[in-house]
Amino acid sequence: MSAEKLDVSGKMCPLPVALTKRKLDSMASGQLLEVIGEGELEFDNVQRWVKNNGHVVVEASNADGTFKLLIKKK
């Protein structure tokens, strides 16, 4: 299954979480979303929100200031 994509690079808090949430709200259960962004804080915030809200982080990488999260919608 191909993943939807969302780039939140350069967005300040709370946009990375808010945009991820809005995108997931528009998707069907079980669909995948790949989120690309920047910053340790933003990486932590998006990942925490995803887990706290019952979605699944399938893959997570964070290197050289850039992160990538593959999320499966609950």
Added chain:
Amino acid sequence: MSYRLTKAVPVHGCSCKLPQYQLGELLDQAGMTSEFGPEVLAGPWENSSVVKIADGIAVLNTLDFFTPMVDEPEIQGRIAGSNVTSDIYTLGVTKIASILTIMAFPENMPSELAVGMLKGLGDFCREMDTPLVGGHTIRNPWPIIGGAATGIGDPERIVYTKGAKSGDRLFLTKPLGIAPAMAAYRLRKEQEGKELLEGISEEVIDAAVNGAIEGMITSNKPVAEVMQKVHVHAATDITGFGLKGHSENMARLSGVDIVIDKLWVIRGTPQLTDIFGYPLFSGESKETAGGILMAVAKENADNLQSELEKRKVRYCEVGYVKEGPGEVHVIKAAEVIEA
């Protein structure tokens, strides 16, 4: 003016605090959690340090500073004043002998913004009958404002985070929701933010933003006056660790469990939370210059409420204390009350 204080930083207010676990690790590694002499009545675990210097006299010290919450410099200065003095007032001490300011500003920040922040802080201190006696200023990539406060109190009458007892009732003196309200404040000025906020009325956003700013610039001094009149077992202010995090400190230090069964929030913040995804309903959303959470015995609760009302302090009973290993339970069906 094109320079905006809130655009100059990636994190705002108490959100720039280190997470609680990370702070704990740093203190452990630095050996700063070791035992003190008997004159140190409170150390890093408390809102202010407390050192007994003579019979009946303790000196309290605290330092608190952060990045801007608002673009209006005088309001930002007032928020900083409210935040730093709160760390003394939270211990039930009303006498703040002096305040020093710490300020940092970037090379490209117009000097009138620095003047405005200092003016706001100075005005707030004057209104609290506390002299602003000096400080220190540096160049820095992020603008920062705050201060160090020195309080004087009676060691026998100081109220600590530790001391909550099973059966106590819990009262909070400012509603929650600073983070979502102030996110709306920032984002309504940006095109992308406006799109996110579509569907929420201007009236609701105004209510949230105005409620948050009013709360942040409101002093906790009247609450300290109340704690001098009514015996309170434990108190902590609610700032960067959120209601749950600060309650966890109280529960752990007191050796009891805390149950939060009401979430008292700023009007409009539930709708904003639904858009931004802040953990407001789990009590984990970060607050700035928040209210004081007090644990009081049932028999003193009526008196506490009466004294708060006399001083026009808004409050809400948000939970209770029970026996347990030191945990906090924010119940899923907690009633949400919009202030």
